[in-house]
Amino acid sequence: MKKSVFIGALTVAGLAAGMASAGTVDDIKAKGFLQCGVSTGLVGFAAPDANGNWDGFDVSICRAVAAAVLGDPQAVKFTPTTGKTRFTALASGEVDLLARNTTWTFSRDVDLKFTFVGVNYYDGQGFMVPKELGVASAKDLDGATVCIQTGTTTELNLADFFRSNNISYEPVPIETNAEAQQQYLAGACDVYTTDASGLAATRATFEAPDDHTLLPEIISKEPLGPLVRHGDDQWADTVRWTLNALITAEELGVTSANLAEMSKGTNNPEINRLLGTEGDLGAMLGLDKDWAQRALAGGNYGEIFERNIGESTAIGLARGLNGQWTAGGLIYSPPFR
Amino acid sequence: MTDIGYVRTEMLPEQDAPSSAVGVVHWIRVNLFSGWFNSILTILAIYFVASLLYGVLPWVFKSSWTAHSLNECRESIVAQYGEGATGACWAVIRERYLQLLYGFYPSELYWRVNLAFVGLLVAIAPVLFAGIPRKVLWFSAASPFAIFWLLWGGTIWLPLSVVAGFVLGYVAYVLVSKPAGSLAGTIAAFLVPVLWWLLLAAPVASGLQSIIPLASESVESARFGGFMLSVTIGVTGIALSLPIGIVLALGRQSDLWIVKTICVGFIEFIRGVPLITLLFVASTLLNIFLPPGTTFDIILRVMIMVTLFSSAYMAEVVRGGLAALPRGQYEAADSLGLDYWKAQRLIIMPQALKISIPAIVGNFIGLFKDTTLVSIIGLLDPIGLSTSIRANQEWNGIIWELYGFIALMFFIVCFSMGRYAMYLERKLKTGH
Numbered sequence: 001m002k003k004s005v006f007i008g009a010l011t012v013a014g015l016a017a018g019m020a021s022a023g024t025v026d027d028i029k030a031k032g033f034l035q036c037g038v039s040t041g042l043v044g045f046a047a048p049d050a051n052g053n054w055d056g057f058d059v060s061i062c063r064a065v066a067a068a069v070l071g072d073p074q075a076v077k078f079t080p081t082t083g084k085t086r087f088t089a090l091a092s093g094e095v096d097l098l099a100r101n102t103t104w105t106f107s108r109d110v111d112l113k114f115t116f117v118g119v120n121y122y123d124g125q126g127f128m129v130p131k132e133l134g135v136a137s138a139k140d141l142d143g144a145t146v147c148i149q150t151g152t153t154t155e156l157n158l159a160d161f162f163r164s165n166n167i168s169y170e171p172v173p174i175e176t177n178a179e180a181q182q183q184y185l186a187g188a189c190d191v192y193t194t195d196a197s198g199l200a201a202t203r204a205t206f207e208a209p210d211d212h213t214l215l216p217e218i219i220s221k222e223p224l225g226p227l228v229r230h231g232d233d234q235w236a237d238t239v240r241w242t243l244n245a246l247i248t249a250e251e252l253g254v255t256s257a258n259l260a261e262m263s264k265g266t267n268n269p270e271i272n273r274l275l276g277t278e279g280d281l282g283a284m285l286g287l288d289k290d291w292a293q294r295a296l297a298g299g300n301y302g303e304i305f306e307r308n309i310g311e312s313t314a315i316g317l318a319r320g321l322n323g324q325w326t327a328g329g330l331i332y333s334p335p336f337r
Numbered sequence: 338m339t340d341i342g343y344v345r346t347e348m349l350p351e352q353d354a355p356s357s358a359v360g361v362v363h364w365i366r367v368n369l370f371s372g373w374f375n376s377i378l379t380i381l382a383i384y385f386v387a388s389l390l391y392g393v394l395p396w397v398f399k400s401s402w403t404a405h406s407l408n409e410c411r412e413s414i415v416a417q418y419g420e421g422a423t424g425a426c427w428a429v430i431r432e433r434y435l436q437l438l439y440g441f442y443p444s445e446l447y448w449r450v451n452l453a454f455v456g457l458l459v460a461i462a463p464v465l466f467a468g469i470p471r472k473v474l475w476f477s478a479a480s481p482f483a484i485f486w487l488l489w490g491g492t493i494w495l496p497l498s499v500v501a502g503f504v505l506g507y508v509a510y511v512l513v514s515k516p517a518g519s520l521a522g523t524i525a526a527f528l529v530p531v532l533w534w535l536l537l538a539a540p541v542a543s544g545l546q547s548i549i550p551l552a553s554e555s556v557e558s559a560r561f562g563g564f565m566l567s568v569t570i571g572v573t574g575i576a577l578s579l580p581i582g583i584v585l586a587l588g589r590q591s592d593l594w595i596v597k598t599i600c601v602g603f604i605e606f607i608r609g610v611p612l613i614t615l616l617f618v619a620s621t622l623l624n625i626f627l628p629p630g631t632t633f634d635i636i637l638r639v640m641i642m643v644t645l646f647s648s649a650y651m652a653e654v655v656r657g658g659l660a661a662l663p664r665g666q667y668e669a670a671d672s673l674g675l676d677y678w679k680a681q682r683l684i685i686m687p688q689a690l691k692i693s694i695p696a697i698v699g700n701f702i703g704l705f706k707d708t709t710l711v712s713i714i715g716l717l718d719p720i721g722l723s724t725s726i727r728a729n730q731e732w733n734g735i736i737w738e739l740y741g742f743i744a745l746m747f748f749i750v751c752f753s754m755g756r757y758a759m760y761l762e763r764k765l766k767t768g769h
Contacts, residue, residue: 040715041728048725050432052441052560056728077559080725082715085620089715092624178727178736205734207411207423314408314730 024096024228024235025069025286033075036062037095040080043201044309044317045101054078057308058099060298061120061226061243065097068242068287068295083152087112090229097239099226101195103153113230117240120225120301122321122330124218125157126196128203131213133190138217142167147180147189149173154194157220177202195222197309197317204314238285245292247333248274249300251324256299263293274336281336301331399424402431406731429732430742436726437719437742440562446490446554450565453487456480457572465757467764481576488569491555494542502530502538558636562717564746566636571705574643578704579697581644582651587681589656600652607649613710615642620714639711647704654696658689691765698758702751719743 028034038046038058046056054076063073079095090098091112101123102108104116129135138161148155150173162169172189174180181202184192192199196218203209226243228236249255252271254262263275272278275296276289285291299307302324309317323329356362369379399418404410410426418424430437439447460480463469482496509529514522546552561569588600607615619638627633662685670680690697712721723739726732 039728040712040717040721041725043728043730043733045728047728047730048436048441049729050436051444052436079559080715080717080721082713084617084713085715088621088624092621092627094624176724178724181734182736201730201733204730205407314733 024232025238028069028096032070033077034062034066034069034097035079035095036066036076037079037081037086037089037098037100038062039100040082042101042198044197044313044315046078046099055308057121057304058101058226060304060308061099061246062097063298064246064295065239065242067297068245068291069238071294073294073298087114090114090227093229096235097226097228101224102227104223104225104227108227114227115230115236116225116227117236118225118243119223119330120243121197121223123195123197123222123224124321125154125193125220125222126199126218127215128184128192128199128212129190129215131211135215138215138219139165139167141169141191143169144190145170145172145188147172147174147183147192149177149180149194150175153220153222158193161217161219181205197315200317201309201315204316234286238287241285242292242295244333245274245295245336246301246304247324247331248336249292249296250302250331251326251333254296254300255303256297259293259296263290270336396424400427401425402427404428405432407734425738425741426735427738429726429735429738433722433726433732434742437563437722437739437746439565440717440722441560442556442562442565443554443560446556449487449490449553449556453484454568456484456487460484465761486553488561489556489558490553492542492546492550492552494545494549494551495539498538498542498545499534501541502533505533506530558634561636563719563722566711566716566718567705567708568750570636570640570643570708570711573640574647574704574708575701577644578647578651578700581648583655583686585648585652586655586659589652590659604649604652607646608653612643612646612707613713615646616710616714618642635714635716639714639716643704643708647700650700651697654693654700655689657696658691658693659685661692662688694758694762694765698754702754705750705754706747719746 036059038054038056041047042056042058044056045058046054048054059078062076062078066076067073079089081089081095081098081100086098086100086102087108089095091114098114099120101121103123104119108114109116127138127141129141135141141162146158146169148158148171155171158169158171169191172183174183177194177198180192180194183189185206192202194202196214199214203212203214206212226239228239248270252268252274254271254274259275262271263277265277266272269278273281274292276282276292280289282289282291298304302319305317305319305322306312309315311318319327319329321330323331325332353359357366370376399414399422401410401413401417401424404413404426405428407426407429410428411423414422414424414426435444435447439450442450457480459473460477463471463473463477479500482500486493486496506526506529510522510526513525585600585604588596589604591597591600616639619642620635623633623638666684666688667680670684675683709718709720711718712724715721717725720743723743726739727735
């Protein structure tokens with residue numbers, strides 16, 4: 001039985017390989033769904049609910065792209081990937097798009113041959129300490145025991161930070177965030193360090209979150225963004241400008257609530273170009289003129305942020321660096337022209 | 338007359354044994370307090386167990402079953418048991434147990450999984466217990482195909498055309514072995530089905546499907562998850578690894594140099610690498626070797642790797658059983674004029690397998706638990722799902738409840754396997 005399935009799979013594989021040269025957008029349209037790589041579970045960014053529907057900040061990017069290309073935000077199949085399998089999944093073509101809180105680095109972009117299409121969240125490594133420790137700055141942490149996930153860039157950043165400040169620490173290696181949480185609460189370490197968004201999400205689950213504080217220092221740059229394979233610029237453009245459409249919409253005040261009204265035409269030519277009532281930006285991408293309207297049906301960047309990780313949620317992240325450039329943040333889209 | 342003071346004229350009635358020599362008191366004296374050293378150990382053990390229960394039981398029972406998030410759980414526990422009370426948040430299990438059992442399988446099709454599981458139990462019953470009518474074995478033979486069809490759905494002609502391969506192999510054996518001898522028959526019985534599966538099975542299945550469409554809603558492997566995934570991988574591995582392992586063990590003892598070298602090479606290679614390495618090969622390396630755009634089912638890849646891994650270990654277990662048989666058994670079989678396969682089937686294997694039962698079942702239990710390793714390559718087995726469930730804002734921070742539930746389910750399955758092995762050993766004990 002298994003053998004024949006194997007053979008059948010190989011046959012299908014051969015056929016699929018024959019078709020794969022046609023370009024990712026055409027492939028996606030032909031198969032009728034977008035295959036999106038996400039995390040196996042990261043609070044606020046990707047998680048399945050009780051019915052198996054995925055939701056989260058990264059997931060919303062996948063849904064927006066699917067809506068733009070296929071017209072249906074539900075036409076996405078999610079492949080859960082771990083930190084170890086994500087790049088192979090993308091490189092081998094198992095997924096069309098990877099939206100899995102992946103830090104944009106030189107070697108990933110250049111050496112691994114991926115194209116990061118933008119940044120959807122500016123993260124950075126931070127520290128969480130119990131308030132009773134009376135620590136106000138990470139530079140006061142001389143001699144502290146630090147819970148740190150092994151095999152990640154956070155481990156290297158931590159070593160760099162302590163060395164450049166001439167202070168010492170004792171690492172408590174842990175494997176997962178859940179383990180870190182237990183160790184930290186049990187007092188096995190004085191400090192827990194990981195991405196600031198992760199720290200905020202973890203602190204939100206404590207019985208007494210107010211007893212713990214995040215130190216002001218952010219010791220690394222972690223620009224997280226969706227990425228695609230090298231070699232298909234049309235597809236990279238499609239994802240890049242879908243993300244930019246979400247960002248621009250927030251800047252211009254286009255929300256899921258006023259989308260229908262705005263798409264009848266406004267006095268602002270950029271909104272008109274974005275929503276397809278003027279010009280033919282969609283056709284340049286190889287899509288129809290309503291592509292951005294469909295992507296925005298699930299909300300603009302600000303709405304997605306607020307719904308999944310913003311201050312109204314349990315995670316309660318402030319916009320900070322992730323605010324619009326007009327509000328002092330780094331979120332900035334090139335113009336739609 | 339000598340002076341006799343007293344003569345018993347009647348027997349005293351039988352008395353009960355003293356209370357210190359029967360019943361609970363006796364048992365306690367003999368088993369728990371038979372000496373000062375044992376008494377100290379007993380008291381210490383009771384102390385440890387009691388303090389453990391004292392810590393765990395309130396947590397287990399001062400719990401919330403109805404909340405919809407961790408914070409609600411905490412509030413309702415405090416409201417019910419007073420300030421400072423902490424307890425388990427079983428509500429997460431109540432909300433997610435279907436997901437932990439079935440993964441992302443469409444809920445309106447759960448009956449197919451249930452039916453497949455019942456089918457599995459019925460199919461293994463005649464293998465496990467001698468009292469079941471032998472005719473049920475036909476059902477056992479058909480069940481892998483039926484279960485495959487139930488779980489994955491799709492056209493019924495695909496599993497049927499696979500079955501046809503076996504039928505063709507039998508027909509080829511009968512047709513060829515009469516005129517050309519049994520070796521040629523065996524080769525034909527091997528080649529014909531393989532050629533059929535490689536070249537014709539899939540086109541014939543799709544052709545039949547277009548003539549007589551008989552299909553159920555197909556469910557892709559990506560929706561498999563939870564215990565259903567563990568059981569699917571585990572049962573496939575168990576069911577396939579025993580026969581493959583027996584063949585490998587026999588091959589390793591073979592006098593034919595090529596057969597022996599291949600078997601030894603395979604066994605030693607597979608045993609030389611950890612399972613997780615093979616899983617990474619399945620999930621990442623194969624993707625790179627196969628042409629780009631290939632969608633070779635990940636669960637199928639994992640099943641193949643798990644089966645190969647388990648087969649190598651099973652081969653060594655069976656070889657241990659073979660080695661433990663006295664030389665005289667082989668010679669007795671030869672002197673009766675049995676050929677190799679008959680000798681193996683009637684004399685050698687029944688004894689060798691009987692000796693190997695504890696190790697075989699140990700391997701099965703280990704294999705079943707090893708299926709949790711697939712969470713590392715991103716498959717959502719129960720362990721992987723526990724991470725996903727924790728990634729929901731409502732349930733972030735829940736750890737013990739999920740792991741406790743998963744542990745309980747694994748314990749039930751593994752404990753049953755262990756008890757069955759003990760039953761089997763008792764039944765097969767011929768005693769010397």
